[in-house]
Structure formats: structure tokens, C-alpha cells
Amino acid sequence: MGKLPQDTILFKMPNWMPGYYQLMDYAKAVENLVIKDEKGRNISLIKVRNNAWRLTGVKNKPLLLSYDIKTAKQFVANSYVDSAHAYLIPGNSFLYVDGFLNTPISVSIQKPVNWKDIATGLEPVNGKTTEFTASNFDILYDCPVLLGNLEELPSFNVGEVEHRFIGYQMGEFDKVAFMGKLKKVVEAAVSVMGDIPFKQYTFIGIGPGQGGIEHLNNTTVSFSGKSLNTATSTNRMMNFLAHEYFHHYNAKRIRPLELGPFDYDQGSKTNLLWVSEGFTVYYDHLIVKRAGLIDAETLLSNFNDKLNAVENNPGKRHQSLIQASYNTWKDGPFGTQGEDPNKTISYYDKGPLVGLLLDFEIRQATQNKKSLDDVMRTLYWQYYKKESRGFTDAEFQQTCETIAGKSLATIFEYVYTTKELDYATYLGYAGFKLESKPTDGKQAQKIKITREANPTAQQKAILQSWLGE
Structure with missing residues (x-):
């Protein structure tokens, strides 16, 4: 990380992620936290709270921070990694420096060579496929990352804005018909506001399960095409996706002050x-x-x-x-x-x-x-x-x-x-x-x-x- 203009800093891990209104205690997953100076020497940390570590004597010094995140449960509101894919909740993965949430961030992802794809709402760097930027930590924490060998469904445009659907283990179903219905859902949602406030939107299917979380230009949803075997279950899925999509208006932009x-x-x-x-x-x-x-x-x-x-x-x-x-x-x-x-x-x-x-x-x-x-x-x-x-x-x-x-x-x-x-x-x-x-x-x-x-x-x-x- 870059140099900071103060002698004492506090590294923190979020306790929750916006969109899921429960305290998640993400810091409990942090292991082997180490900080080194520019010469590779360890700098001692003091844990002052469950999710906070204090570091002193570092004014204007470059620092290298490393740690592991232990994942154990597949759920839309926490990170999970196995041998075939990874779903990363940034609030469950990236520490921030207290008082510097408005700092721009760059993210470089090193994925296994046999994993082809990355799906995220983060802005790619100059068209690169593994490097991304965020203008601040709120944006970073708003953009989960899905990695692995993913499948992308036929995208569609609404108001010249591309809408994509990328997922893991989506199964067999009529994908063209599904995306045709989803386009109608998006068009109906957009018609309420008469405005589309992003350059691109991505539905990210994280695999079978339950739950979805809304974000400014993407949503992560539990999804399996196997559930689309009846008209009732398909309608239920369209309600679910309509809900998460409309959230980019109501909750993310039309929002309570808090x-x-x-x-x-x-x-x-x-x-x-x-x-x-x-x-x-x-x-x-x-x-x-x-x-x-x-x-x-x-x-x-x-x-x-x-x-x-x-x-x-x-x-x-x-x-x-x-x-x-x-x-x-x-x-x-x-x-x-x-x-x-x-x-x-x-x-x-x-x-x-x-x-x-x-x-x-x-x-x-x-x-x-x-x-x-x-x-x-x-x-x-x-x-x-x-x-x-x-x-x-x-x-x-x-x-x-x-x-x-x-x-x-x-x-x-x-x-x-x-x-x-x-x-x-x-x-x-x-x-x-x-x-x-x-x-x-x-x-x-x-x-x-x-x-x-x-x-x-x-x-x-x-x-x-x-x-x-």
C-alpha cells in the first residue's frame, strides 16, 4: 500500500456488508496477518478490537500487508473459495485504513491458470481482465467478485445499456427464453424511473442456494437453472431477479439518509x-x-x-x-x-x-x-x-x-x-x-x-x- 501521512493508523475489517442488514463479524476469518516495511522487516501490530489492528511509527513509509481469509460457508453475504471457484465479498476480504474510506483503490487478481473468468462490477483497468479500480472503499465493497470457469448467457440492451448474466454451475435450461423474459423485466423496471444510471449491469449467479444482494451496477444471486422447471418456479425466479434489479434504484440510489x-x-x-x-x-x-x-x-x-x-x-x-x-x-x-x-x-x-x-x-x-x-x-x-x-x-x-x-x-x-x-x-x-x-x-x-x-x-x-x- 502507499505511504500514509500519519504516524499511527488503524486497519479495520467491516462487520457487515450493505444490503444484508446483519452483523457478520467478518474479521473472525482473518488469519496470519503480517505487515512488513519496504525492507521486508515485520512491523508489530496490536489488536485493539475484534475488527481493528493498530500500527504505529509508519508515517510516510510504504507498507506491505498480507493475510489469509478462511472461508467455510456458501452464502451470498460471505466469501467462499473451493478448488473450482471463488466468490469474494470485498467487505469480507479487504481491510481498510480508518479515516481513509474515500481513498481510490486498485485490485489485481491472481487466479489459477485453469480458471478462465472473472465477473464483477468493478471497473477494469484499460481493458485488462484481472486488474480493476474503485474510486473509494464504498464502491469496492459494493462489487463482489466471482471467479472460476463461468458461463455467460446472451446479453441484451435496454436503452443502449448492456445487461449481462454470468454465473457458476447454472445448469441446463432454455437460456434464450430466460434472457428474453429477463429483458422484459428490466424494461418494466426502467420504465418506472425513465433513467438508467450505469454503463453496464451484471447479474452474477453464484451457484445454487438462497439469497441475493443488490449493488449499484450488479447483483449477486443464488441461481440454478434446474429450478426453472415449471411456470410457477420460473415466475418466482423472475420476481426474485426483478426485486434485486429494482434495488439498484430503491435502496442503492433512492435511499434513506442512513x-x-x-x-x-x-x-x-x-x-x-x-x-x-x-x-x-x-x-x-x-x-x-x-x-x-x-x-x-x-x-x-x-x-x-x-x-x-x-x-x-x-x-x-x-x-x-x-x-x-x-x-x-x-x-x-x-x-x-x-x-x-x-x-x-x-x-x-x-x-x-x-x-x-x-x-x-x-x-x-x-x-x-x-x-x-x-x-x-x-x-x-x-x-x-x-x-x-x-x-x-x-x-x-x-x-x-x-x-x-x-x-x-x-x-x-x-x-x-x-x-x-x-x-x-x-x-x-x-x-x-x-x-x-x-x-x-x-x-x-x-x-x-x-x-x-x-x-x-x-x-x-x-x-x-x-x-x-
């Missing part, structure tokens, strides 16, 4: 994951419908799943959406890992339902001239494009109310409190109603969104606009 610059030690806690994650679920459902990959009844079935998950969860009486967002670090990403799972909820379930009610409220208030799409576009163009920052809780609500042209205090009670959702009122704006199946008290109740037999002209207009028909 999600950047990141706190790599304690985690960046926010009340707004119900927007960043919950609304992304809402949009992944809408995007596959707008892409023409599912029909209206399948769309409603997706929301019925969320509806039943929320209404049959006793945690709805104990935890609000903002509490679920802020407490995800201890409750787990789905609200099931805390001390009492019966007192927690998932913003992945309730968030999209509130998004649905909010969307219908805006459409009703504006005679169907505005929608939640307008909210998302305003947040994107105002805070990301114009002001280059995230938004506060108050600014999010203010933006929604400006678009609606009225107070939305009642809707936001569903966010800040455990008040029961008034489905009948808001679903009624689009000519929907709820039907519930009686139970004997031993089984979870079954609730279903159905259509009114004789909707009004306004209800028909809102419904057709929402469905994209």
Missing part, C-alpha cells in the same frame, strides 16, 4: 427498510405483471400471500414497521430470530401491503393522475440525482403527501403504530374487496383479495392503470 456513507462497524440502522425492502417487494410483483409475464390473478395471488402472512402473525399487535426496520439487526431479516418471534413482523410482508394501500390512496386522491410511481420518481430525481443524498423519514412522508395533494397521516399510522390496516377502504378504490374463509380456530385464517361484481368507472380506471392494462 444508508450511505456506511457505518461498517456498528451497521447503518434506519427506520425505513419497510420502504427500501418492502416497496421493492411491492414493485417486483408489479414489474413482472407489467412485463407481461404473469396475469392479474397471479399478481393478486402474490399479494394474498403477503396478506395472509401479516394477518396470521401475532407480531402485528406488538411491532410497527419502523420498529421492524430498525430492529432487523437483532430480529433477523424476516423478523424471526429475536427473543420472541411472536412479537415481531417482517417488513418484507407488511411493507408491500402498505405500499399497495398507499398507491391506491394516491390514485384515488388525484383522480388516477398520480401514483406511487410518481413518488419513487420524485425521490430518485430530487434526492439522488439533484442533491446526491438520501432522504429522511419526514422527507419521505412529505414527498408522498405532495404527490397525493393531501395529508396521508392515516396511512402513516400503519407505519408508526400497530394499528390494523383498513384494507376495505383502500382496496375499494380499485374495486377490490376481501373475502375470508371461516376456520375452526385451529388453522390460520385464509384471506383473499377479490373483485367487486359491479365496479364504478373510477374503480375500473384505477384498476386498469394499476394493472398496466
Whole structure:
């Protein structure tokens, strides 16, 4: 590494990776940490915290830092290396100097000679295939690296921007048809914002498993073509990929103020994951419908799943959406890992339902001239494009109310409190109603969104606009 203008420095390893809101303790994987000076002499380190090592007497001296990373578990949020491939989470792999996160970085990868390919969102150096740059550590940590003998599917362009899909052990499936469907998904997502903020985007399939993590110009996803053997499983995969792709807008660019610059030690806690994650679920459902990959009844079935998950969860009486967002670090990403799972909820379930009610409220208030799409576009163009920052809780609500042209205090009670959702009122704006199946008290109740037999002209207009028909 280059010379640093101070005598004492602190090397640190992140405790988590943005996009996965759990403390991962990546430093526990660091072994055989050694620092040498320009003459090859060892310089002593003092470990001052689990993820921090102090070094003194190094002002203006070149240093060579070396260490090993032990990997043991295949998962989208941690690094894993075996004899055939490597998946590197930069936050799990690269130390940084405290106070120098804005330093430009160069990365040179030495791969086994029998590994042909590297997939990453990092910027290559002068067209070289093993050397990359990042303008700062936030960008470095946002770009996982997949190495091995990989397969690339036929790429496609949307708005003259190339979209690639590169993966490991993807299996046999109709790859041309798959990419044709994925192109429709991307086109539907882009149509919401009317802007593509990168030169190239890469879907990186890390192999069979579960989970995906969003990034600014790429996503890493567990993927196996073997799972595409039915229409239902294919639609589920398209929802998944729509979710991760739409995240490059919602969460990475349309973001709560707390999600950047990141706190790599304690985690960046926010009340707004119900927007960043919950609304992304809402949009992944809408995007596959707008892409023409599912029909209206399948769309409603997706929301019925969320509806039943929320209404049959006793945690709805104990935890609000903002509490679920802020407490995800201890409750787990789905609200099931805390001390009492019966007192927690998932913003992945309730968030999209509130998004649905909010969307219908805006459409009703504006005679169907505005929608939640307008909210998302305003947040994107105002805070990301114009002001280059995230938004506060108050600014999010203010933006929604400006678009609606009225107070939305009642809707936001569903966010800040455990008040029961008034489905009948808001679903009624689009000519929907709820039907519930009686139970004997031993089984979870079954609730279903159905259509009114004789909707009004306004209800028909809102419904057709929402469905994209």
C-alpha cells in the first residue's frame, strides 16, 4: 500500500456488508496477518478490537500487508473459495485504513491458470481482465467478485445499456427464453424511473442456494437453472431477479439518509427498510405483471400471500414497521430470530401491503393522475440525482403527501403504530374487496383479495392503470 501521512493508523475489517442488514463479524476469518516495511522487516501490530489492528511509527513509509481469509460457508453475504471457484465479498476480504474510506483503490487478481473468468462490477483497468479500480472503499465493497470457469448467457440492451448474466454451475435450461423474459423485466423496471444510471449491469449467479444482494451496477444471486422447471418456479425466479434489479434504484440510489456513507462497524440502522425492502417487494410483483409475464390473478395471488402472512402473525399487535426496520439487526431479516418471534413482523410482508394501500390512496386522491410511481420518481430525481443524498423519514412522508395533494397521516399510522390496516377502504378504490374463509380456530385464517361484481368507472380506471392494462 502507499505511504500514509500519519504516524499511527488503524486497519479495520467491516462487520457487515450493505444490503444484508446483519452483523457478520467478518474479521473472525482473518488469519496470519503480517505487515512488513519496504525492507521486508515485520512491523508489530496490536489488536485493539475484534475488527481493528493498530500500527504505529509508519508515517510516510510504504507498507506491505498480507493475510489469509478462511472461508467455510456458501452464502451470498460471505466469501467462499473451493478448488473450482471463488466468490469474494470485498467487505469480507479487504481491510481498510480508518479515516481513509474515500481513498481510490486498485485490485489485481491472481487466479489459477485453469480458471478462465472473472465477473464483477468493478471497473477494469484499460481493458485488462484481472486488474480493476474503485474510486473509494464504498464502491469496492459494493462489487463482489466471482471467479472460476463461468458461463455467460446472451446479453441484451435496454436503452443502449448492456445487461449481462454470468454465473457458476447454472445448469441446463432454455437460456434464450430466460434472457428474453429477463429483458422484459428490466424494461418494466426502467420504465418506472425513465433513467438508467450505469454503463453496464451484471447479474452474477453464484451457484445454487438462497439469497441475493443488490449493488449499484450488479447483483449477486443464488441461481440454478434446474429450478426453472415449471411456470410457477420460473415466475418466482423472475420476481426474485426483478426485486434485486429494482434495488439498484430503491435502496442503492433512492435511499434513506442512513444508508450511505456506511457505518461498517456498528451497521447503518434506519427506520425505513419497510420502504427500501418492502416497496421493492411491492414493485417486483408489479414489474413482472407489467412485463407481461404473469396475469392479474397471479399478481393478486402474490399479494394474498403477503396478506395472509401479516394477518396470521401475532407480531402485528406488538411491532410497527419502523420498529421492524430498525430492529432487523437483532430480529433477523424476516423478523424471526429475536427473543420472541411472536412479537415481531417482517417488513418484507407488511411493507408491500402498505405500499399497495398507499398507491391506491394516491390514485384515488388525484383522480388516477398520480401514483406511487410518481413518488419513487420524485425521490430518485430530487434526492439522488439533484442533491446526491438520501432522504429522511419526514422527507419521505412529505414527498408522498405532495404527490397525493393531501395529508396521508392515516396511512402513516400503519407505519408508526400497530394499528390494523383498513384494507376495505383502500382496496375499494380499485374495486377490490376481501373475502375470508371461516376456520375452526385451529388453522390460520385464509384471506383473499377479490373483485367487486359491479365496479364504478373510477374503480375500473384505477384498476386498469394499476394493472398496466
